[in-house]
Amino acid sequence: MTARGLRRLAHSALGAVAPGAGARWTTDVFSSTRTLGIRPDNVLPIGAREFAVDNSPDAPNGYLWGERSPRGTALLVHGWASDSSSMHSLVTPMRELGFRVAAFDAPAHGVRPGSQATMTQYTRAVGAVLDTLGDVRVIVAHSLGTIASIGAAAQRPGLALHCMAFIAPAATLGGVLERWEGDGLKLNRAKVEGVYAELHRRNGVPVSHWDAVALGPGLDVPKLTLHDPDDDMVPYSDAEAIAAGLTHVRLERAHGVGHIGILMSREVRATVSDFVAEHANREKEGIS
Template sequence: MTGRRAVRGAAHGILTALAPGAAARWATDVFSDTRALGLRPDNVLPLGAQRFAVDGSPDVTGGYVWGEPGDGSPTALLVHGWASDSSSMHSFVGPLRGLGFTVAAFDAPAHGVWPGSQATMTQYSRAVAAVLESLGGARVVVAHSLGAVAAVSGLALRGEEPEALVLVAPTHTLSGVLDRWDGAGMRIGPGTRERVYAELHRRNGVPVSHWDAVARGASLRCPVLAVHDPADTWVPYADAEAIVRALPGARLETVRGVGHIGILSDPGVQALIIGFVAERAAATP
């Protein structure tokens, strides 16, 4: 345990004994941290992109687009994972552009270029819906990690169904993430964990169990491709298996030795995804 984690753990233990409600709120703040990886990029336009405005979200007012929106070409939307930003998805821009897609990406609330270090899944899913609305929809959505839950939730909010949905190392439920969480040095006992669940319910306006990729995507009938590495130490492979078992028209491609982050830049993974998208594009008039 690092010195910082040790100090945090000791302080949280004292606070839990004296003021368990405050200790639970602190733990919820740490769990909801969007800067855990220390990412605060400069607001620089990515190579080859232009900006587009997002209406309807107080947290996300714009994003990046490669191509010409409104020129008649189909749109593909990239949705990054928690504590990351849109740059993590840039490896898919070139291949999707090669298929003739306009490609869009954005930083989630309190991620990337946006201020703050705390966000909720409610904010993220509403931002996805607002981005989709501003783009006029998307024929393809590619989402990574916990962004998979945000993506299907945003689609559900709009009642929109893409022609192809790609989930890369997808998270099944937020409950699973919280249950696996090590507390970042804090000693999260059963009582504190229950209070964190309650605090997340208060902040999101819905219980933690609401954030379930299968439940939120239950109405989807589009083809779904999940790609996951069984050795992923961040999100269990079983999450992808559960999603694919439950969503109609879903299939799972297993890749090995790429990990949770490396999966986004692996050429073999890109080939699988581009092949799937091209197959769906060819099947759609």
Template sequence: MHKHGPGLSVSSGAPELGMAPQHRAWALRAPCRWLGAVAPRLLGRLAADAFSYTRSRHTPTRDVPPPGAQRFEIYGAPGVEHGYLWRRRGPGALLVHDWGADSSSMRGFVRPLQQLGFRVASFDAPAHGIWPGNTTTLRDFSASVEAAITSLGGVSVVIAHSVGCIAAVAALARAGGLPEPTRCLVLLAPAASWRRVIDTWAAGPAAVPPKVLQEMLRELQRREGLPLHHWDVVALGRQLWAPTLVLHDPADPDVAFCQAQQISRCFVSARLQPVPGLGHHRLLGSAHVRSEVARFVAVHARLLPSLPPGMPALRQ
């Protein structure tokens, strides 16, 4: 995710990780300014399309498993057929990428988790990476996370980035009764809610006026099939007992640090660790971040005594 939300990239010196071209937001500015008062519904739909865009020049063109990985089937997720799995045995770890990115953005965590004895899984969300389409909904994104967890028989740890954190927490809040319980969660530069992402994007280069924004919100809610306020990490996270590590740069230009603070205060068992100087994307490639994640996971997901079956990340 970028400062102005999905569907937009603004140069910040960091590599683009799946962000859609900047003109998709800028191109709305003039129509919104001149036609917003007379055609808000049409412009609201156009704004919803631009916001929901998932593609960039970094999108993979071939479905080739990464080095050392094999495919695993994902059942029950429309638009997603399989993911990638490193090792076939050991406790499971699932990596969840950001909106507009793909599974390759999380690959730096594979080796540290393998060294701890985990079987590590990742996948491209609907209309991301190798899958067709260029727009999706957070509902389908989150459903694909849940389907991946279920297809793996559960996972001990979930590591998610940015908007992927919303999708992952919502999936864990729905999951239950799996053979392998989720013991811990890592949130990297997490976005706190979908509505906050939308509002930040609308206030950026698109400069969406209030009437158009209201139509955009109606259209996005229609597509989601759920109230937009449902996608709130704080509310969903109150259902989770799993120890949670939150890593966030206090000067992150894309997602405000206060969102990580809010999440860490409201989760049952969460620790916020600032990682200054890494921005929103560079923390994914940081050796320091990988080390902190590995240390946390080793304590909470691998070395704890076994938990009874049927106790995933949900509080009972």
């Protein structure tokens, strides 16, 4: 029997004799931040310097490119099971627009210790970075980083954002869970409901809380959503839901790039750059 088969058998047996322990095990697998096998060396990215993040024990530092700028800072927020390096292709375009650029590894991601995290930890870390930097005017987020970014920004009504860009965004954590195939575990409805309950316990809020549309109605800034209609990890319908449910959203298709490859696409980078330039210039000129 394969290791995957043995794990499935052990999980089924544990779930039968101790459902609570089985739910915790399943939730541990669902909450893994290392599913892509990424654990990079703790070195400074090229051209960056480190900055300390206040009040964030799970993500105590990040990276900055450039000095403080009159235009403010563009914050790049990576997706789940990835790290800040996935967003590096956007550093140069944002720098060319005159922004200082910031990125960081979320709790238990990248160079951070651990292999599991919660959306609450993720969102708090984004908020701590926003508070530390104080001049974030643009947020560009990938995948589940979209929900964390919207949640953190929405909690800060004084945040003077020019715009936000969501790349292959996930609209809800519940949607991610419902699509999840269990990574080799044999799931049934009772086990999925057990994960819902365990995630509620760990996050302090129900899974339904992590909904980009429900979290973001107060974010009255221009938003760009870019998504591949054939994305096989997060469906295009998530981008459509965000575009339909939030205000001032421009929805663009990015064909043939996939969920991860979208970050490497020249066309996507150009679209993000043009969108940010348009709205940063409007703010500079005092145009609403």
